[in-house]
Amino acid sequence: MERAQELKIPNFHAKNIKENGKQVVDVRVGGEGGRIDNFLKFVNENWPEFAEVENISVAEKEYEEDIMTLEDFSGLLSALQLSKIVQAGLGMVEMQKLTIEMQKQALGKHDQTLDKQDSMLDKQDSMLDKQDQTLTVIKSGVNEMRESREENKTLLLDFHQDTIKRFDNLDAKYGKIAENMERILEELKEERKEYRESIERLVNAIIESRKEK
Structure with a gap:
């Protein structure tokens, strides 16, 4: 999320979900193509330490629901921790x-x-x-x-x-x-x-x- 803030990506959301009994991190970003490409490049070059990643997929599509703003997501994360x-x-x-x-x-x-x-x-x-x-x-x-x-x-x-x-x-x-x-x-x-x-x-x-x- 800090990298998304540095790139000034306007829309960001991430959450842990389960698919077919497996733990999955669902990350959704929205914004200008150049910033998104830079963000994806950063993700590709920085793997989570000690993480066991079985499969990675990237999908570009229009979501039926709006992706919350990065500021709103940051506030939501702070509220959950509080x-x-x-x-x-x-x-x-x-x-x-x-x-x-x-x-x-x-x-x-x-x-x-x-x-x-x-x-x-x-x-x-x-x-x-x-x-x-x-x-x-x-x-x-x-x-x-x-x-x-x-x-x-x-x-x-x-x-x-x-x-x-x-x-x-x-x-x-x-x-x-x-x-x-x-x-x-x-x-x-x-x-x-x-x-x-x-x-x-x-x-x-x-x-x-x-x-x-």
Whole structure:
């Protein structure tokens, strides 16, 4: 596509299609004959690196539909790449949201468990007032339960602190998401460059085949 821009070819379109179960690159160009010939010459002289080309064909004909302008095709290609970036970013954000929600649910369950334990201990205290004969034994049991409650509170406090640390880690991961987005953008730019080079080399191959005929 860059070569087409250099030659100021007004109409250009390229896409990957399948014909008879095989991968095919369909390239359509339109413009003045001299510019088209120069473009085809470039395609013939620049084969795609590592490409396995089984067959090349060149057809000059009037298409039933107009070939989009080179500017429109460039905009379409940029939009497709931007869509890939957005989808990748949204996927990572949704995963982070799901992780946070699961941690919130786990924290809520621990709070409910502690509330139930406190309620049970309150009932035990009420029963102690009614059971004077076993007061010593019951108080001993209550003290043990209270110690257990303190241990549970300590465990819950540790859980809260651990959760806070995890949230801090999530904040750091969100920073990495931005870095990953930049890396994905660079990869897509490289992919676009390789795609352009592949198209140009394939078109060159088509021109070379045409000359050989």
